[in-house]
Amino acid sequence: MSDSNLTETRKCQSCKKTESESAPLRNCSRCKSAIYCSRDCQKTDWKAHKKVCASSAQANTGSASQSTTDANATQSTKVLDTYRLRLDDDYTFTGDVHADSIYGGATDGGCAGFRRFLKRVERKPDLLPRWWTPAKAEECIRHLGYAVEKHDVVEHYGNNLMPMQLRMFGEQVLGTGPGGQKGAAMMKLQMDIEGGSGVASHLDFSALLRN
Structure with a gap:
């Protein structure tokens, strides 16, 4: 099996467009987990994503020692x-x-x-x-x-x-x-x-x- 088959292809969370070298995807700037191909796709998905985004961002906050x-x-x-x-x-x-x-x-x-x-x-x-x-x-x-x-x-x-x-x-x-x-x-x-x-x-x- 080739290395390319072992690597998961990243897709836009909204339109499912596959990432390519000419069209890189970007992570949500808050939770860093959701990925999108454009601002329009991020806005379209926001209503569904915002609750997950808030909980993911909170989980990434870290311990009190990192205040x-x-x-x-x-x-x-x-x-x-x-x-x-x-x-x-x-x-x-x-x-x-x-x-x-x-x-x-x-x-x-x-x-x-x-x-x-x-x-x-x-x-x-x-x-x-x-x-x-x-x-x-x-x-x-x-x-x-x-x-x-x-x-x-x-x-x-x-x-x-x-x-x-x-x-x-x-x-x-x-x-x-x-x-x-x-x-x-x-x-x-x-x-x-x-x-x-x-x-x-x-x-x-x-x-x-x-x-």
């Missing part, structure tokens, strides 16, 4: 999710698509676009935690995966205000909200579109990455 590592991973994920949510906001609210992102069909999986965002974060004083290093940045890039939507952020963090906090953090980095709008105007538009309500208050953005 510092887990906290650092959460902080890195907030930086990552700020970028991913901004991509989805730009597309949803204004139709803007960044050519070097996963929305623009970037051949590198959107890594170049995220690196560009990270450089802007790193130029802002006191936004990143003290332990942040170039190696941590590369580790964060490896977990880029797919874009996220507002409901993904709420469910992942268990906090209805987290999307707003990530959006405001993104404005601190980029200088504007989604679509080039300032935060106050864009926040009202987002709340109107999403049917939400609330009041944006002053946030300590460096503290966002410590919580």
